[in-house]
Amino acid sequence: xxxxxxxxxxxxxxxxxxxxxxxxxxxxxxxxxxxxxxxxxxxxxxxxxxxxxxxxxxxxxxxxxxxxxxxxxxxxxxxxxxxxxxxxxxxxxxxxxxxxxxxxxxxxxxxxxxxxxxxxxxxxxxxxxxxxxxxxxxxxxxxxxxxxxxxxxxxxxxxxxxxxxxxxxxxxxxxxxxxxxxxxxxxxxxxxxxxxxxxxxxxxxxxxxxxxxxxxxxxxxxxxxxxxxxxxxxxxxxxxxxxxxxxxxxxxxxxxxxxxxxxxxxxxxxxxxxxxxxxxxxxxxxxxxxxxxxxxxxxxxxxxxxxxxxxxxxxxxxxxxxxxxxxxxxxxxxxxxxxxxxxxxxxxxxxxxxxxxxxxxxxxxxxxxxxxxxxxxxxxxxxxxxxxxxxxxxxxxxxxxxxxxxxxxxxxxxxxxxxxxxxxxxxxxxxxxxxxxxxxxxxxxxxxxxxxxxxxxxxxxxxxxxxxxxxxxxxxxxxxxxx
Amino acid sequence: xxxxxxxxxxxxxxxxxxxxxxxxxxxxxxxxxxxxxxxxxxxxxxxxxxxxxxxxxxxxxxxxxxxxxxxxxxxxxxxxxxxxxxxxxxxxxxxxxxxxxxxxxxxxxxxxxxxxxxxxxxxxxxxxxxxxxxxxxxxxxxxxxxxxxxxxxxxxxxxxxxxxxxxxxxxxxxxxxxxxxxxxxxxxxxxxxxxxxxxxxxxxxxxxxxxxxxxxxxxxxxxxxxxxxxxxxxxxxxxxxxxxxx
Numbered sequence: 001x002x003x004x005x006x007x008x009x010x011x012x013x014x015x016x017x018x019x020x021x022x023x024x025x026x027x028x029x030x031x032x033x034x035x036x037x038x039x040x041x042x043x044x045x046x047x048x049x050x051x052x053x054x055x056x057x058x059x060x061x062x063x064x065x066x067x068x069x070x071x072x073x074x075x076x077x078x079x080x081x082x083x084x085x086x087x088x089x090x091x092x093x094x095x096x097x098x099x100x101x102x103x104x105x106x107x108x109x110x111x112x113x114x115x116x117x118x119x120x121x122x123x124x125x126x127x128x129x130x131x132x133x134x135x136x137x138x139x140x141x142x143x144x145x146x147x148x149x150x151x152x153x154x155x156x157x158x159x160x161x162x163x164x165x166x167x168x169x170x171x172x173x174x175x176x177x178x179x180x181x182x183x184x185x186x187x188x189x190x191x192x193x194x195x196x197x198x199x200x201x202x203x204x205x206x207x208x209x210x211x212x213x214x215x216x217x218x219x220x221x222x223x224x225x226x227x228x229x230x231x232x233x234x235x236x237x238x239x240x241x242x243x244x245x246x247x248x249x250x251x252x253x254x255x256x257x258x259x260x261x262x263x264x265x266x267x268x269x270x271x272x273x274x275x276x277x278x279x280x281x282x283x284x285x286x287x288x289x290x291x292x293x294x295x296x297x298x299x300x301x302x303x304x305x306x307x308x309x310x311x312x313x314x315x316x317x318x319x320x321x322x323x324x325x326x327x328x329x330x331x332x333x334x335x336x337x338x339x340x341x342x343x344x345x346x347x348x349x350x351x352x353x354x355x356x357x358x359x360x361x362x363x364x365x366x367x368x369x370x371x372x373x374x375x376x377x378x379x380x381x382x383x384x385x386x387x388x389x390x391x392x393x394x395x396x397x398x399x400x401x402x403x404x405x406x407x408x409x410x411x412x413x414x415x416x417x418x419x420x421x422x423x424x425x426x427x428x429x430x431x432x433x434x435x436x437x438x439x440x441x442x443x444x445x446x447x448x449x450x451x452x453x454x455x456x457x458x459x460x461x462x463x464x465x466x467x468x469x470x471x472x473x474x475x476x477x478x479x480x481x482x483x
Numbered sequence: 484x485x486x487x488x489x490x491x492x493x494x495x496x497x498x499x500x501x502x503x504x505x506x507x508x509x510x511x512x513x514x515x516x517x518x519x520x521x522x523x524x525x526x527x528x529x530x531x532x533x534x535x536x537x538x539x540x541x542x543x544x545x546x547x548x549x550x551x552x553x554x555x556x557x558x559x560x561x562x563x564x565x566x567x568x569x570x571x572x573x574x575x576x577x578x579x580x581x582x583x584x585x586x587x588x589x590x591x592x593x594x595x596x597x598x599x600x601x602x603x604x605x606x607x608x609x610x611x612x613x614x615x616x617x618x619x620x621x622x623x624x625x626x627x628x629x630x631x632x633x634x635x636x637x638x639x640x641x642x643x644x645x646x647x648x649x650x651x652x653x654x655x656x657x658x659x660x661x662x663x664x665x666x667x668x669x670x671x672x673x674x675x676x677x678x679x680x681x682x683x684x685x686x687x688x689x690x691x692x693x694x695x696x697x698x699x700x701x702x703x704x705x706x707x708x709x710x711x712x713x714x715x716x717x718x719x720x721x722x723x724x725x726x727x728x729x
Binding site: 053056057060063064082083084161162163164165166168169 | 614639641643644645647648649650651654657659660662663664665
């Protein structure tokens, strides 16, 4: 069917241009339609006789998934056609090359790789939020927009949590790209979003060392080794490998999904704040695990035992990034305590949640700010100490807690920007109590609550309702309002 | 054309009323009724009367095993179901019983097949509980899309041209396009006695043009339906199970 296609043909209003790619599964053609201004690509599956049936199923998955995706991290979809006439999908043509073109230049500088993989992790977080697990994260599936965002292409192997999985029974061996495939995929697990984090870990390892952590084996036997054999720690290959980077890479490459990052957003968070990565034994490893551990893994059946069904949405919901904005300078002790109680309640119910404590060091609009206060202390460091002190009673594992001092003229804007950049799911802010100050300075919590794209909880200290209500003339607002 | 498919109403008036209202709100153009209008619930006369009215206005109605049991007394059932059948028989008018007695076992429309249990033996009342059951049904028909009920648990199966099966538990209110090139078996949940752990009444819609299927859940007054069952002296478990959705 695909070979019959000629430039100039018209399919459902799309005029076919030139063939730009002939792959094993599909051919890609440029197309145009008068009412669409963005450059377009038509993807046509290879389905003539003797072709791999995988091409059909992969095409069907793309046909179902692509029209449902939105946002900057996916190619926009402009139409699909089914096998009744001409099977195709028309998607936005992303200019430029895939990351595959970067392979000859590996390894990359650590900072460049960090920035690159952060963008991919953000794209994955966005995809997972749309209930899709990509299942083929590798350099040739990743492109970048001119505006900088990573775009994930090729959804032929993907799993959508709210759609039938047509690849469920299709293949006896797991289908995908061997060097990047997560170990649980070899056991037939297709509904764990952390499989994508493993693949991204492989990519990060490869891009920073120039070596693939599990080699290039394509045999099932060779692939199965990753069920018990961990890769060489990058520091063994490169003496200058930063411990924080090794921590991140090896956490992504954990054999059991539960030991990896719980979400792509949390991985992006660590990549965005290397100085705050909690270093564990992983960061110092110079050898891979001893034989005894490997043998235990190999003959331990717990991994292969059936697991409860993991739901993409449920997993994301259970692992949010929670940020609490604290006013350590002017906030009352009662308010700070109330904030801690609220944060504690949320974190207790969600063991995989992490907490980012933020404080805004307010800059004057016109004055030149000094880093040191009147006693010669560094204000920035002082605030960090205060944030850690506030969080101490929560007794959070260091891997779940980070502290951030933001310097800004407008505290509300700084909090909103932090939440946006770090994929924060839930913001907790205190309401300014002093009504005169609130009148003069405006309410930070009100601005944050009205403009944030995530859930916001506004906290007020407990008070004697009757007495305060008379003073404030405000009876409608309870101790805490959830927006 | 937008179809609404209702299965296993089981004389539950509040549930059926809620589903009909929800379907009309979605601008459904044609109603498909997959059988088991009676049994278990306390409003068989109203339910059959309503179904007869819908059929007069172009609805398709198929026979279910409970409808069959009321008019033929042939099927063996568990004690509670049997008690409900005998009670029901005493409630229905002759005209209503005649209506149930002339209902077809299957109905076909374009590339669609409607049947109560499954396509390989519509009168054998076997349940579709696995991909193997679903495959047996799909192999037995040329229809691209089969709609059935009977099991009281929503599911969606597909079979590729190479006979590879997929099974899927649908998410409410998320449309799934039934791709051409493979066969589909859409198992509707139950209107009047859901058994998938979700007590809300179930039905589905199917758009014949876009081939989008959407499974819907509708809250209804369960207490009222349960009270009607108790008031009529039917087995209490039939009332209790409604709130549990099993």
